[in-house]
Amino acid sequence: MNFFFDFQLAWRSLFHEYDPSLIEWTTVCASQLVGFLVPGLVFFIVDLLQPAWARPWRKPAQFPTYLKLWKMVRCSTRNMLTGWVLHGVYLWWAYPRTLFVVESRLPTWKEAAGQYIGVFLLGEGLFYVSHKMMHENRWLYLKIHSIHHGTGVAPTGMSVWYGHIVDHFMFNGLPLALVTLVPAIVLQAHILVVEALSMLALLSGVVSHSGYYYRDKTVYDHWAHHENSSKNLGAYAVMDVLFNSYTASR
Numbered sequence: 001m002n003f004f005f006d007f008q009l010a011w012r013s014l015f016h017e018y019d020p021s022l023i024e025w026t027t028v029c030a031s032q033l034v035g036f037l038v039p040g041l042v043f044f045i046v047d048l049l050q051p052a053w054a055r056p057w058r059k060p061a062q063f064p065t066y067l068k069l070w071k072m073v074r075c076s077t078r079n080m081l082t083g084w085v086l087h088g089v090y091l092w093w094a095y096p097r098t099l100f101v102v103e104s105r106l107p108t109w110k111e112a113a114g115q116y117i118g119v120f121l122l123g124e125g126l127f128y129v130s131h132k133m134m135h136e137n138r139w140l141y142l143k144i145h146s147i148h149h150g151t152g153v154a155p156t157g158m159s160v161w162y163g164h165i166v167d168h169f170m171f172n173g174l175p176l177a178l179v180t181l182v183p184a185i186v187l188q189a190h191i192l193v194v195e196a197l198s199m200l201a202l203l204s205g206v207v208s209h210s211g212y213y214y215r216d217k218t219v220y221d222h223w224a225h226h227e228n229s230s231k232n233l234g235a236y237a238v239m240d241v242l243f244n245s246y247t248a249s250r
């Protein structure tokens with residue numbers, strides 16, 4: 001309770017000192033650092049050092065080559081920075097308008113839950129439809145989405161953002177994946193709700209591309225998608241269960 005109160009005070013005090021555009025840009029970058037870059041770098045360092053204790057956790061047990069690792073990290077970082085620059089340019093151009101709802105008033109728990117569920121469900125629907133289109137349209141697959149699938153199966157955590165820039169903006173970050181950005185704007189969700197959702201999605205993406213299982217029998221849905229691309233087309237299982245494209249097996 002006290003934490004929430006302190007957080008509310010800290011969040012409000014930001015608005016006395018900084019512009020909402022700057023608060024939005026910084027919040028988005030921070031959520032990508034926490035959800036993508038930091039966990040991605042942790043997996044990257046483990047893959048680079050290849051310690052013996054990590055080997056049993058890798059499935060399959062081979063570590064990626066240094067060349068492949070470098071390729072993944074370079075492309076993912078380039079995609080991330082491009083998103084940051086474009087977001088900054090948009091905020092400068094649209095000033096004083098912001099992309100998200102950036103208010104000093106925090107939503108109530110009820111409002112936040114409603115916004116979270118709404119953005120999640122709409123986003124999942126859009127993710128499923130556009131991801132399916134990427135696989136079923138030959139031109140889109142060959143020119144764009146096949147680049148991400150060309151990494152193979154779960155080479156390293158940062159490969160989650162390896163791919164064509166269009167693919168990146170659609171599914172990963174622009175500052176938010178378009179499939180999540182659109183519902184966030186339509187439902188006028190508070191930036192903190194949106195970024196909380198985004199951070200969890202990024203973290204689960206990094207883990208499912210990492211090549212590590214925390215338990216032998218765990219199956220990450222997106223990992224299975226890389227092994228059988230007609231399955232698990234959603235970011236989570238919701239749409240795949242509804243449309244019979246879900247698989248829990250490798």
Ligand SMILES: [Zn+2]
Nearest residue numbers: 148160222226
């Ligand atoms: Zn993937």
Ligand SMILES: [Zn+2]
Nearest residue numbers: 131135145229
């Ligand atoms: Zn795919």
